Amino acid sequence: MTGAGTDALLEVEGLAVEFATAQGWARVVDDVSFTIGHGETLGLLGESGCGKSVTSLAVMGLLPPRSSRIAAGSIRLAGRELRGLSESQLSDVRGNLVSMIFQEPMTSLDPAFRVGEQISSVLRRHRGTSRSGARERAVELLDLVGIPDAAQRVDDYPHTFSGGMRQRVMIAIALACEPDLLIADEPTTALDVTVQKQILELLADLQDRLGMGVLFVTHDMGVISQISDRVVVMYAGQVVEQASTEEVFWHPQHPYTEGLLACLPAEHGRERLRGIPGLVPGPLDLPGGCRFHPRCHHARAGLCDVTPPGLDEVHSGHRARCLLARDLELRGIS
Ligand SMILES: Nc1ncnc2c1ncn2[C@@H]1O[C@H](COP(=O)(O)OP(=O)(O)O)[C@@H](O)[C@H]1O
Ligand code: SF4
Numbered sequence: 001m002t003g004a005g006t007d008a009l010l011e012v013e014g015l016a017v018e019f020a021t022a023q024g025w026a027r028v029v030d031d032v033s034f035t036i037g038h039g040e041t042l043g044l045l046g047e048s049g050c051g052k053s054v055t056s057l058a059v060m061g062l063l064p065p066r067s068s069r070i071a072a073g074s075i076r077l078a079g080r081e082l083r084g085l086s087e088s089q090l091s092d093v094r095g096n097l098v099s100m101i102f103q104e105p106m107t108s109l110d111p112a113f114r115v116g117e118q119i120s121s122v123l124r125r126h127r128g129t130s131r132s133g134a135r136e137r138a139v140e141l142l143d144l145v146g147i148p149d150a151a152q153r154v155d156d157y158p159h160t161f162s163g164g165m166r167q168r169v170m171i172a173i174a175l176a177c178e179p180d181l182l183i184a185d186e187p188t189t190a191l192d193v194t195v196q197k198q199i200l201e202l203l204a205d206l207q208d209r210l211g212m213g214v215l216f217v218t219h220d221m222g223v224i225s226q227i228s229d230r231v232v233v234m235y236a237g238q239v240v241e242q243a244s245t246e247e248v249f250w251h252p253q254h255p256y257t258e259g260l261l262a263c264l265p266a267e268h269g270r271e272r273l274r275g276i277p278g279l280v281p282g283p284l285d286l287p288g289g290c291r292f293h294p295r296c297h298h299a300r301a302g303l304c305d306v307t308p309p310g311l312d313e314v315h316s317g318h319r320a321r322c323l324l325a326r327d328l329e330l331r332g333i334s
């Protein structure tokens with residue numbers, strides 16, 4: 001299913017997020033737009049520091065209130081504008097429409113409470129479920145996410161679970177309120193490859209069964225290829241490429257995406273090449289012209305360092321923020 005059209009589950013439009021710094025407001029997310037359809041998985045991709053988590057937190061209404069602000073744009077979830085909602089309205093949205101899982105389950109789970117209690121408390125708070133009903137549902141949810149012996153494990157504390165099992169518990173908590181949208185921010189990054197694969201399979205299976213939309217955030221192209229229907233690539237706070245997963249992998253239209261693909265290991269169809277030289281610039285030292293130009297080996301002096309590219313449609317459903325997108329023959333996987 002595509003996210004286009006007015007009945008998209010999530011519509012983020014022209015989102016700009018700023019953080020307070022000693023030098024004034026720094027714009028860390030700039031003019032970001034994307035949609036997610038019901039039952040669709042959108043992969044949000046980019047190196048560390050590109051603005052993926054800040055974008056996700058904005059959608060969740062979880063940006064730090066005093067040190068950050070949404071400077072522009074709108075975030076509509078199931079047709080409802082989230083920007084400008086009060087904290088209690090946002091808490092209601094989080095309890096009913098959207099949930100988030102993070103990279104480090106141990107920092108999100110409370111070590112002092114049994115996992116069953118942590119699931120039950122969500123149900124009791126947001127759904128008004130009775131104590132016994134919530135416990136029963138907690139067992140069902142642990143079972144749903146593949147925790148063996150769920151009826152016994154429901155009374156165990158987080159530290160008795162392995163990293164992969166803790167992430168399953170976090171997913172169970174996130175699913176407790178039957179969200180329409182699940183945001184997964186690097187949920188497998190801390191896990192070893194085998195467990196990572198199991199969690200990705202679990203998420204794909206749950207999405208199939210529950211029909212959720214998923215915003216899947218990762219820096220890992222390999223993970224994106226396994227889970228996403230469409231991909232949004234972010235660089236230095238902006239969207240630089242947007243297309244179906246196949247398009248992004250086979251026919252990338254932005255040199256940054258080409259660079260990320262070149263870092264994939266050989267099993268993905270090519271030998272390992274150099275990474276992308278240099279670092280993502282911070283919001284206060286963005287280069288002029290194209291933000292990627294100091295790292296881009298296709299850059300043209302006098303053009304790329306001068307003119308900021310727009311996010312243009314290169315062909316139907318495929319957008320790229322590159323002045324030379326139509327001229328370059330970029331390498332996808334082959
Ligand atoms: N609480 C914060 N205060 C100030 N700057 C922040 C804060 N959180 C993130 N940033 C900045 O916003 C930018 C984007 O960060 P983030 O969204 O976490 O990147 P990603 O998730 O893509 O790694 C970075 O430059 C980061 O330093
Ligand atoms: S606009 Fe120029 S510097 Fe930027 S990505 Fe395209 S070729 Fe590279």
Ligand SMILES: [Mg+2]
Nearest residue numbers: 052053054185
């Ligand atoms: Mg992040």
